[in-house]
Amino acid sequence: MTDLSVLENGTGTPLVLLHAFPLSARMWQRQLTDLPGPDGSRARVIAPDLPGFGGTPPRTDPPALELLADDVAGLLDRLGVARAVVGGLSMGGYVAMQFARRHPHRLAGLLLADTKAGADPAPARANRERIAAAVLARDSVRLLVEERMEETLLAPGTPAALAAEVRELMATATPAGAAWAQRAMAARTEAFEVLAGLRVPAAVVVGAEDALAPPSEAEAMAQALPDVELTLIPLAGHLSALEAPEAFTVAVLGLLRRVERAGSGPA
Ligand code: MLT
Numbered sequence: 001m002t003d004l005s006v007l008e009n010g011t012g013t014p015l016v017l018l019h020a021f022p023l024s025a026r027m028w029q030r031q032l033t034d035l036p037g038p039d040g041s042r043a044r045v046i047a048p049d050l051p052g053f054g055g056t057p058p059r060t061d062p063p064a065l066e067l068l069a070d071d072v073a074g075l076l077d078r079l080g081v082a083r084a085v086v087g088g089l090s091m092g093g094y095v096a097m098q099f100a101r102r103h104p105h106r107l108a109g110l111l112l113a114d115t116k117a118g119a120d121p122a123p124a125r126a127n128r129e130r131i132a133a134a135v136l137a138r139d140s141v142r143l144l145v146e147e148r149m150e151e152t153l154l155a156p157g158t159p160a161a162l163a164a165e166v167r168e169l170m171a172t173a174t175p176a177g178a179a180w181a182q183r184a185m186a187a188r189t190e191a192f193e194v195l196a197g198l199r200v201p202a203a204v205v206v207g208a209e210d211a212l213a214p215p216s217e218a219e220a221m222a223q224a225l226p227d228v229e230l231t232l233i234p235l236a237g238h239l240s241a242l243e244a245p246e247a248f249t250v251a252v253l254g255l256l257r258r259v260e261r262a263g264s265g266p267a
């Protein structure tokens with residue numbers, strides 16, 4: 001178990017937000033400061049750094065996203081939180097689905113943003129291994145910036161200041177953490193049956209211009225989920241929570257309200 005470093009703010013139903021690759025909990029800064037809860041006060045946001053990102057050291061055991069889901073459960077134990085709405089963007093979404101698989105009794109609601117429930121095809125797995133091997137060999141994550149990864153994460157026409165913010169976040173990843181995460185993502189299995197078995201409210205959010213986890217992936221997840229609202233955010237790319245925080249907030253607030261109505265909130 002890894003002790004996750006965490007950013008926290010607000011009150012009310014706990015909402016865990018899991019970050020994308022290769023960013024950190026700081027990508028949720030807008031939600032940490034501005035996300036309203038259903039009662040009008042600031043929502044309780046719990047944003048951990050996954051291992052190897054932000055303030056959390058890398059893991060050294062064989063890469064598997066299941067371990068990250070268990071780390072999130074360990075964080076909830078540490079914070080005294082019995083149940084939470086768990087959400088994630090892209091890699092964070094993969095971890096949120098593993099959390100739903102392994103800790104369903106602790107899940108009050110599920111938020112999946114710009115992510116997908118399918119496993120990787122062979123070429124994607126090979127590309128992940130290429131990246132993992134390269135960042136380890138160079139002992140640097142500069143490759144991610146050199147390959148202009150932020151351009152695939154953001155919609156065309158994104159303001160330069162936001163692209164710079166994303167590049168700066170990418171540069172803080174550790175080589176060991178980036179390699180471990182790439183290998184864990186390559187090893188993941190599909191999660192449609194987990195989604196189909198969920199008995200709590202869910203929300204699926206996707207940027208209309210997301211090239212990495214496009215709207216078709218969001219629609220496939222929404223079709224599998226029994227109680228779901230799907231939000232397509234116009235003009236946003238893969239990092240919809242950063243690119244269109246207001247629209248993202250509307251979707252999350254809708255989920256928190258549904259969780260309260262369903263009585264599936266924290267014990
Ligand atoms: C992410 O944004 O977390 C990554 O694009 C996820 C992935 O590589 O599948």
